[in-house]
Amino acid sequence: MIHSLTIENFMSVRDRHVIDLGIGAAVNDNAERYADAWSGSAKRVPKVVAFFGPNAAGKSTVLRAIQHITWFVRDSFQFQANTTLPIEPFWGAGLEGEPIKLAIEFDTSEKWWPAPDNLPGLQVSPETCRYSYEVQFEYKNFRRSVLSEALYSWPSYAKRKIRLFERDANGDVSASIEFGLAKHKAVLKQILRDNASVISTLAQLDHEPSKLLQTASRRINSNIFIEKSVVNELAMLQFFQANPDFIESANRDLSNIDLGIRSMSVASGPHGPIANFAHEGLSRPVPLPLESHGTRQFLHVYPHLAHTLKNGGIAVIDELDLAIHPLVLPEILRWFYSPERNPFNAQLWITCQNVSLLEELTKEEIYFCEKDAAGGTSIYGLKDIQGVRRVDNFYRKYMGGAFGAVPTIG
Template identity: 50%
Template sequence: MLFRLEIENFYSIRDRQIIDLTVAENVPETPGRFAPVWHDAPERAPKVVAIFGPNAAGKSTVLRALSFIAWFVRDSFQLTPMARLPYERFNSNNGADSPTRLSITLGGLSDPSDEDSPACRYVYSLEIGGPRNEPQRVLAESVHYWPTPARRKIKLFERDSRGKVTASGNFGLPGFRQALDKVLRPNASVISTLVQLGHPFAMALWEAASIVSSNILIERSDGVEEAMVLLYSQNPALVDALNREIERIDLGIREMRLESGPTGPIALFQHEGHDGLMPLILESHGTRTFLRLYPHLLGALERGGIAILDELDTAIHPLILPEIIRWFHDPIRNPHNAQLWMTCHNASLLEELVKEEVLFCAKSSDGRTEVYALQDIQAVRRGDNFYRKYLGGSYGAVPYIG
């Protein structure tokens, strides 16, 4: 489970923002809401993280940072050697000349090759930058962990601005060093590079990044619905699960069917009271949005991953959205403590959440995003009406009109 995120000089976030989801020890257990940050850990974190704030306040930037880290760890080796990294620094002279820093803290197995090994804390850190108007490169990259029994910080690997990688014996680099030195590029992660060489520990870290699923597209935005239909056509079990769900939550659809078309698979829909099948292009925006989001949700729930969904509430009915959140609170639907990170505009959703599940984004007069948690605001009581207080301006992060 991911329980800490640090962002600096990334899109609208200029100053370092720390999102610490750790639940205080004195917070009572709320069924289904929290989970240990790793198996048997004393610390807990929420399984749902909802981010509220005005338009353009930086909500999507938080999710984009998470998505970028997962993409960089997993897929950056696929870039061409001089390709530009798909992100932007804060749009100021100072921001353009400063590096971007990102870091995540999460739980994982002390020995990824042994599923029975105890879990512990991992920290992945990345610093990227370089002269403006030039392709950005890695200035620093590292993974540290705190394995049992010592529970002290141990370096797995560290990379400096020259591309030199040093590693501990636990990481097992010696047999791969010569090849790594030849193929490691300034715009690719050590992990995604070592995966190409079959490095065992790197492959375990890569697999952890692979259970992060996001609807924020890092590299491209064309052909989204075509890719979605292809995904369903390649996964009959996903189609079966979707059909069970859409009938139960009343989208007005009895089932989705997939047939062969002239250029590939096509999706057709049987509606209640309709005799013929309707093509995807005639479905509502809400239905099409749900179809795109469902694989992210189901994949996270089945594998214990992280679903990162921007504007989940934009096209989803207000009665269906709480049901989706309940999937992550339900130990039967979510046996592996998957997490849902989402941005929201629908403030009524605050009535479904506890304060540890809520983040706010607000922008200063100079355009800098600030991220803060509802649980960190003084005098917020568990029984407060968060919806009314938020709209009344008690927590900030509301649009200013006038």
């Protein structure tokens, strides 16, 4: 789960913003909506994090920050040498030449690597360790490249935060003994590029900690990428065809949310997989191209949600409410609250325009984005606004302008 996200000089976010999801022990209402940040911690984080605000206020930018970190950690070594990184700073005045800064604190269910030789036989429990990853990018000579990078952890045997590695502006990497870099350091110095992460580079050398972190990054399932793209229905159908258990799961959920569909089936066609839908009262199945936009949108995001719930991790969904009925949205949230449906405390990050969803959320789950006159995005949580009570009608107060982040018309 993500505990906090820091964004500075990235796309529409000009100033430094820290989205700290921490919930204190005194909050005991709706306990099923929160999970321990790590084993034995008094700090909890919400399982659902929702961002609201006007169009172009920067909601998607928050999710893109997560996706950029994920991509950079996992896949940046695949970039060709001398290729500029696909990351944009704030385009307004006053920050020319300033670095882009992204940081994320998280825990993972992936198994921690064996302890170093000076701690023989010690295996660190994955439930008691969390990480903090920080990266800075610079824009210089018309190229976007890495300026610095660092990874920290809190293993149970250390009882404190330790540095795993740090990379400076010259590309030099220093690491603690826990990171096990010694036998790879010489080769790393030769092949590390200014457009690739240390982790994605070391993974090519079969460095076990880096391979573990790459595996952890694959637990982030998102419907947005470095560049927004149109829905790829062929990829969606290929996923369902390769994972028939998800077809069964989707059929159960389709019938529960009453889209008028009895079942979906996927079969091989002359140009790839095709889907047909059996409807109540119809004598023949309906092919996917004739289904409603809402049904197709639901099926597009469904693999991200179902895979995350089944295996744990984080689902990052931009515009979850796009063409999906307002009464269906709370049901999707309930999947993440359910211990049976979400046994590994998977987390859901969403942007949403349908503000009626505010009536279904607690104040710890709600964040707003709005832009100032200079085009910079501000990000703030409802829990940080003084005077907000749990019994308040968040929908009515938001629509009345009490929380800000509403469009100005006229």
